[in-house]
Amino acid sequence: MELKALGFDDGFYPQPDASNRNGLRIARVVAVDREKYVVWHETGEASAEITGKLMFGAVSPLDYPTVGDWVQAQFVDDDSFAIIHGILPRKSLLKRKTSGKKVEFQLIGANIDAALILQSLDANYNLKRLERYLVMTHQAGIHPLCLLSKSDLLLPNEVNEKVAEIQSTLRHLGIIHLSSLDGSGLTDVKKKLEPKKTYCLLGSSGVGKSTLINRLMSKEQLATRGVREKDGKGRHTTTRRQLIMLPGGAMLIDTPGMRELGNIDVEEGIADTFDDITGLAGSCRYSDCTHTHEEGCAVLEALEEGTISQGYYQNYLKLQKESEFHRLSYLEKKRKDKQFGKMVKSAIKTKR
Numbered sequence: 445m446e447l448k449a450l451g452f453d454d455g456f457y458p459q460p461d462a463s464n465r466n467g468l469r470i471a472r473v474v475a476v477d478r479e480k481y482v483v484w485h486e487t488g489e490a491s492a493e494i495t496g497k498l499m500f501g502a503v504s505p506l507d508y509p510t511v512g513d514w515v516q517a518q519f520v521d522d523d524s525f526a527i528i529h530g531i532l533p534r535k536s537l538l539k540r541k542t543s544g545k546k547v548e549f550q551l552i553g554a555n556i557d558a559a560l561i562l563q564s565l566d567a568n569y570n571l572k573r574l575e576r577y578l579v580m581t582h583q584a585g586i587h588p589l590c591l592l593s594k595s596d597l598l599l600p601n602e603v604n605e606k607v608a609e610i611q612s613t614l615r616h617l618g619i620i621h622l623s624s625l626d627g628s629g630l631t632d633v634k635k636k637l638e639p640k641k642t643y644c645l646l647g648s649s650g651v652g653k654s655t656l657i658n659r660l661m662s663k664e665q666l667a668t669r670g671v672r673e674k675d676g677k678g679r680h681t682t683t684r685r686q687l688i689m690l691p692g693g694a695m696l697i698d699t700p701g702m703r704e705l706g707n708i709d710v711e712e713g714i715a716d717t718f719d720d721i722t723g724l725a726g727s728c729r730y731s732d733c734t735h736t737h738e739e740g741c742a743v744l745e746a747l748e749e750g751t752i753s754q755g756y757y758q759n760y761l762k763l764q765k766e767s768e769f770h771r772l773s774y775l776e777k778k779r780k781d782k783q784f785g786k787m788v789k790s791a792i793k794t795k796r
């Protein structure tokens with residue numbers, strides 16, 4: 445398969461063949477399982493590992509290949525195995541905070557064109573969580589689309605109410621409601637998936653990601669691409685992050701469900717997601733207004749008048765506080781890591 449069909453953007457990477465001189469070829473990472481990778485290249489699929497140099501030079505998870513990355517690799521064993529020497533600059537990078545107390549980034553995927561944020565219309569539906577996903581997506585500069593699954597569980601007017609509720613606060617967000625069970629809305633989803641473009645499917649576990657992917661895939665495709673993992677029934681299950689080629693030529697990155705979604709330093713993402721607040725902020729009396737207590741605050745006025753909702757405003761403040769807190773913790777961690785690195789270096793020197 446041509447690299448272009450795998451999503452390679454030769455407008456973004458003007459000289460893809462410059463790498464041939466050192467015997468390296470360009471490939472795309474389609475699956476990551478700890479230190480093991482699977483890549484696609486022009487003639488097929490290969491298992492891959494990274495060079496020791498890349499591994500020891502890595503100072504953070506950001507320095508490791510992730511699903512969707514374009515890499516330069518040396519192919520051996522009839523192209524069945526690849527050694528990854530470097531990562532090409534990323535057009536976009538979707539990342540979140542690792543779960544738990546640790547303040548470190550976890551990569552979700554690279555070179556993604558659009559994000560499909562899936563929420564199910566049953567108990568999982570949660571506007572605040574949707575806003576959280578939007579912040580992460582916007583921060584990466586990726587276009588979001590909201591998919592509401594399991595519409596078969598609700599009456600049509602109940603579905604419309606939910607859509608209207610989202611639309612009233614997130615006015616620019618595209619929304620499609622669907623049911624993988626009765627098939628409604630699936631054609632609308634397929635229409636959004638353009639060939640050679642890369643999408644990622646985001647959502648908590650149980651919202652119907654795997655079921656949707658099964659509906660978007662055709663049986664033939666299942667057999668030809670062996671990257672997917674199947675359980676006994678031949679259904680798609682997610683145990684690792686992987687990129688899937690859909691029948692129409694679009695690619696989809698499936699991620700294991702996320703139970704908590706923390707963000708580190710996502711100020712731009714927040715500004716883009718809460719654009720009603722961002723728009724009002726320009727009319728606040730003070731340019732450094734925090735929109736919490738100030739005189740002449742346009743945001744507080746709008747809150748009073750009811751043009752923006754309490755929930756929207758509260759979540760804005762909450763996500764901002766969290767983003768800043770994690771940003772400072774991350775800086776502190778980096779500083780300590782650096783100090784520790786210096787200490788080790790001087791210890792080695794003294795030993796010599």
Ligand SMILES: Nc1nc2c(ncn2[C@@H]2O[C@H](COP(=O)(O)OP(=O)(O)O)[C@@H](O)[C@H]2O)c(=O)[nH]1
Pocket residue numbers: 593594595596597622623624625626647648649650651652653654655656701
């Ligand atoms: N009623 C209904 N159930 C669904 C739909 N899509 C998925 N499910 C069910 O929801 C559960 C979780 O689905 P799954 O695809 O494994 O979710 P994932 O964890 O996001 O991959 C399963 O029992 C599915 O059968 C749907 O459109 N309607």
Ligand SMILES: [Mg+2]
Pocket residue numbers: 653654655681682701
């Ligand atoms: Mg799943």
Ligand SMILES: [Zn+2]
Pocket residue numbers: 725728729733734735736738740741742743744
């Ligand atoms: Zn203000």
